[in-house]
Amino acid sequence: METIIEVKHLKKAYKKRKSKEYVHAVNDVSFQVKKGEIVGLLGPNGAGKTTTIKMICGLLIPDSGEIYVNGVDNQKKRLEALKHISAVLEGNRNLYWRLTVRENLNYFAGNRGVSKKEAAERIEDLLEKFNLKEKENELVNRLSRGMQQKLAIMVAMLADSEIILLDEPTLGLDVETGYEVRELLRDFVSNYNRTIIISSHDMDVIQDLCDRTVIINEGKVVTNDKIENLLQLFQVRAYTITLGGLLSDEQQRQLLQKFPQFEYTPDTVESTLKVNLLRSEEIYDLFDVLKKENTPVEAIDRATVNFENVFMKIVKGEFNHAMGPSS
Amino acid sequence: MQWVHLLNANVQKEYLEMKRYLPNTIALIVTFYAIFLGMFAGIQIIGDPASQDVNTQYAIVNYIFWFLSIMIMQNIGWEITNEAMRGTLEQLCMSPMGLWRILSARLFSSTFLYLIIIVVLLVGTMLTTGQWLNIDVVTILPIMLLTLVSMIGVGFMIAGISIIWKQVQAFLQILQFILAGLTFIPLSVAPLMVFLPFVKGVDLVRNVMIKGWSFQEISGVDFLILGFNAIFYFILGLGVFLFCERIAMRKGLLAHY
Ligand SMILES: Nc1ncnc2c1ncn2[C@@H]1O[C@H](COP(=O)(O)OP(=O)(O)OP(=O)(O)O)[C@@H](O)[C@H]1O
Ligand SMILES: [Mg+2]
Numbered sequence: 001m002e003t004i005i006e007v008k009h010l011k012k013a014y015k016k017r018k019s020k021e022y023v024h025a026v027n028d029v030s031f032q033v034k035k036g037e038i039v040g041l042l043g044p045n046g047a048g049k050t051t052t053i054k055m056i057c058g059l060l061i062p063d064s065g066e067i068y069v070n071g072v073d074n075q076k077k078r079l080e081a082l083k084h085i086s087a088v089l090e091g092n093r094n095l096y097w098r099l100t101v102r103e104n105l106n107y108f109a110g111n112r113g114v115s116k117k118e119a120a121e122r123i124e125d126l127l128e129k130f131n132l133k134e135k136e137n138e139l140v141n142r143l144s145r146g147m148q149q150k151l152a153i154m155v156a157m158l159a160d161s162e163i164i165l166l167d168e169p170t171l172g173l174d175v176e177t178g179y180e181v182r183e184l185l186r187d188f189v190s191n192y193n194r195t196i197i198i199s200s201h202d203m204d205v206i207q208d209l210c211d212r213t214v215i216i217n218e219g220k221v222v223t224n225d226k227i228e229n230l231l232q233l234f235q236v237r238a239y240t241i242t243l244g245g246l247l248s249d250e251q252q253r254q255l256l257q258k259f260p261q262f263e264y265t266p267d268t269v270e271s272t273l274k275v276n277l278l279r280s281e282e283i284y285d286l287f288d289v290l291k292k293e294n295t296p297v298e299a300i301d302r303a304t305v306n307f308e309n310v311f312m313k314i315v316k317g318e319f320n321h322a323m324g325p326s327s
Numbered sequence: 328m329q330w331v332h333l334l335n336a337n338v339q340k341e342y343l344e345m346k347r348y349l350p351n352t353i354a355l356i357v358t359f360y361a362i363f364l365g366m367f368a369g370i371q372i373i374g375d376p377a378s379q380d381v382n383t384q385y386a387i388v389n390y391i392f393w394f395l396s397i398m399i400m401q402n403i404g405w406e407i408t409n410e411a412m413r414g415t416l417e418q419l420c421m422s423p424m425g426l427w428r429i430l431s432a433r434l435f436s437s438t439f440l441y442l443i444i445i446v447v448l449l450v451g452t453m454l455t456t457g458q459w460l461n462i463d464v465v466t467i468l469p470i471m472l473l474t475l476v477s478m479i480g481v482g483f484m485i486a487g488i489s490i491i492w493k494q495v496q497a498f499l500q501i502l503q504f505i506l507a508g509l510t511f512i513p514l515s516v517a518p519l520m521v522f523l524p525f526v527k528g529v530d531l532v533r534n535v536m537i538k539g540w541s542f543q544e545i546s547g548v549d550f551l552i553l554g555f556n557a558i559f560y561f562i563l564g565l566g567v568f569l570f571c572e573r574i575a576m577r578k579g580l581l582a583h584y
Pocket of ligand 2: 049050051090167
């Protein structure tokens with residue numbers, strides 16, 4: 001597959017208000033996106049996701065680094081690069097509130113140099129898909145937040161560009177609408193061959209839609225891998241052991257030395273022990289400790305991991321991806 | 328063709344927003360009509376018609392240009408500030424047409440719409456009062472167009488300043504007085520003002536309407552000055568705007584939320 005977005009050593013610092021200090025919002029970020037790929041951009045608040053997205057969209061000029069969109073340098077040929085991109089940015093307010101749904105769509109089409117006539121068919125199609133046909137003549141400020149968000153996404157899709165960037169598309173939506181938006185995105189992804197970058201705090205959305213994630217923290221890429229790989233990695237290493245008795249203090253002390261993050265839930269009938277292993281051989285070390293006092297082992301299970309846990313672990317630095325078997 | 332679609336979309340948008348903010352638009356029209364009526368009444372009621380007539384016509388020409396320039400500048404300043412807050416400015420910035428082209432279309436559309444309102448009101452007032460001004464369309468039109476070009480240039484400067492400076496509203500209030508100076512003071516009083524935007528154009532229109540100058544009576548030099556002034560301020564305004572846009576993209580000022 002050919003690369004459609006290439007981000008190289010991006011850096012961006014903002015000057016703090018009323019001081020000479022700088023916030024290094026993005027600090028040497030590089031990644032690539034292939035044609036037709038759906039990439040999740042993750043990271044805690046303030047990680048630099050929005051800043052990265054805005055640089056790709058040509059709304060922010062990087063302090064250094066390069067961005068190629070379909071091979072076009074977006075700093076040297078900004079408008080040329082923009083032909084391939086559309087985006088839904090943070091918040092749902094990026095619409096004209098005194099215009100109706102259809103008027104908004106017509107206006108944004110016109111601003112890209114497309115006539116009403118040319119856009120008409122696509123608009124009809126989108127209204128249908130997004131279930132906003134009955135609302136087409138409603139003013140945007142009378143729509144619910146979910147409908148406004150759907151319209152914002154429609155505006156981005158209307159542009160018919162190969163690349164779509166979505167910054168927190170489900171933020172602030174109720175469960176039902178969030179789900180609907182997710183379904184729409186998924187449908188869109190499977191029916192139109194677009195390249196999409198989504199930033200979200202909603203791990204379900206990411207897990208559901210994305211092939212791969214780029215996780216950034218404090219302006220740096222900490223992980224760049226397929227979701228299934230990440231899940232698998234943790235799956236293999238996270239064990240829950242059910243014990244038929246209690247652990248002695250000495251055993252707990254030894255475990256703490258080897259597995260600093262182990263979780264022990266004592267119970268006279270059925271205690272549980274959760275450990276994350278760095279290497280699979282470490283399970284023998286664990287058994288050595290148990291064997292010392294002949295602690296009965298009732299069951300060994302691989303802990304089920306959800307993506308949220310994986311994400312938290314990566315961000316907290318509890319896991320060094322370089323050590324992982326997939327790298 | 329892209330230009331045509333862009334312009335078309337923006338004329339419609341400006342028109343629709345005028346319609347949606349109807350109370351504001353009506354207030355504007357009523358105020359303007361009342362002032363026109365008052366001025367025309369002045370021609371009829373007060374004293375010696377010979378000189379009064381001239382003074383009032385003078386005031387009307389000044390007032391039209393003042394009003395038009397205020398509307399254009401405040402409209403673009405207000406729109407930019409508002410759209411930066413709403414997030415639509417970023418959407419506009421992502422258009423492959425470029426923000427400056429969209430704003431050209433905006434400025435052109437709003438100028439065009441305000442001009443229509445003024446012309447209709449002016450004709451309306453002349454009909455109600457039965458007083459007819461000397462409006463030589465053939466002569467006035469080219470002067471008017473060139474004058475508007477320089478006005479749009481200044482509009483671009485205001486747009487640029489509005490992007491990088493959040494408290495622009497206060498400045499726009501003061502701007503009204505600067506615009507009054509530019510439209511009210513005749514060149515015969517302050518000849519150096521010919522270098523300022525749209526002063527020459529307003530002066531020429533006054534000569535046409537009051538002294539009855541015809542197209543042939545305006546010298547080539549006058550047109551040259553006017554044309555040069557228009558192009559100069561348009562390019563300067565656009566330059567200032569593009570410069571401000573770059574600053575905004577460096578500092579992340581396109582969204583104020
Ligand atoms: N326009 C700005 N001026 C100054 N600082 C900014 C600006 N925009 C972002 N920042 C700072 O840069 C850092 C990165 O912000 P950014 O919005 O990119 O993070 P994010 O990953 O999108 O976070 P969130 O999940 O909260 O949306 C933060 O510390 C933020 O305070
Ligand atoms: Mg963000």
